[in-house]
Amino acid sequence: MSSSSSKDIMHDEEKQAAVQLLEVKVASSTDAQGDSPLPTPVTAAPKTNNKPKLSATMIIPIWIVLSSSVILYNNHVYNTLMFKYPVFLVTWHLTFAAIGTRILQRTTHLLDAAKDIHMSKDMFLKSILPIGMLFSGSLILSNTAYLYLSVAYIQMLKAFTPVAILLISWTFRIQEPNKKLAIIVLMISTGVALTSQGEMHFNLFGFLTQAAAVAFESSRLVMIQILLHNLKMDPLVSLHYYAPVCAVLCGLFIPFTEGLAPFYALKDVGALVLISNAGVAFLLNVAAVFLVGVGSGLVLTLAGVFKDILLITGSVVLFGSQISPMQVFGESSPF
Secondary structure, three states: OOHHHHHHHHHHHHHHHHHHHHHHHHHHHOOOOOOOOOOOOOOOOOOOOOOOOOOHHHHHHHHHHHHHHHHHHHHHHHHOOOOOOHHHHHHHHHHHHHHHHHHHHHHOOOOHHHHHOOOOHHHHHHHHHHHHHHHHHHHHHHHHHOOOOOHHHHHHHHOOHHHHHHHHHHHOOOOOOOHHHHHHHHHHHHHHHHHHHOOOOOOHHHHHHHHHHHHHHHHHHHHHHHHOOOOOOOHHHHHHHHHHHHHHHHHHHHHHHOOOHHHHHHHHHOHHHHHHHHHHHHHHHHHHHHHHHHOOHHHHHHHHHHHHHHHHHHHHHHHOOOOOHHHHHHHHOOO
């Protein structure tokens, strides 16, 4: 075999590894990753032309602002307003989303793709329900982590999500491992380890909670690809089906985790905060519908990276989070 042929093969392997990692990064970055009820799209955007078109230069900044706002707003509710009831807040978000998607379905064309999905009892029990259970676990755990960790550190830990997706895919033989991806996995894992080593206010329970949230979220994304790979669901259509299921599942945990305490604390937070908080999260889902169709995988990944930088900066400026030089190095090392 000639040296030029060997170089071509190596180039193809590197290109394939980059494409595979890009796919899992897009799958996790277009999601809110457990901070708000935003399911990742199952496949490509539906074949509907009824939705208004927005340019990438318009929708990407909107998505970045909304995605960052949801996380910072939630952190404000938990740690500034001292409404430390993540299970209740997640349930409220999902209930708001369930109602919101049904209103949009009757008043706009944004959920026209739902008409093409024939939801049978068998599909609900074997696909929607198990994915909804993972989604509920991811939301509850990731929101609980904000009670113990800073926004900046949580965003650093979330960088491990694409790695977790790949590890699960490799374990269950959904995707074949290769040397290039293994190196990238090692680099990201090293970066996450450095950010943890440099964390000034490390909390073991918070770390384990966020790690479990990443495991739930990664399992959900992999299961979506396995169980629903033939369906065309954008984030809003997905939310239309998952929100009611997850709202019920999360609501079942309230009596055992938070009891009546969040209901007594509602008067201290106020209706305006609760409605606006859920409203921003819902608008993020609407923005995600347009986001999926406007940019390439690389553009969406870069947007996700910029969002993380914005969130970490916002956490430092708004909430006084402290980050060390080692964390900066660890966060930037995979790039």
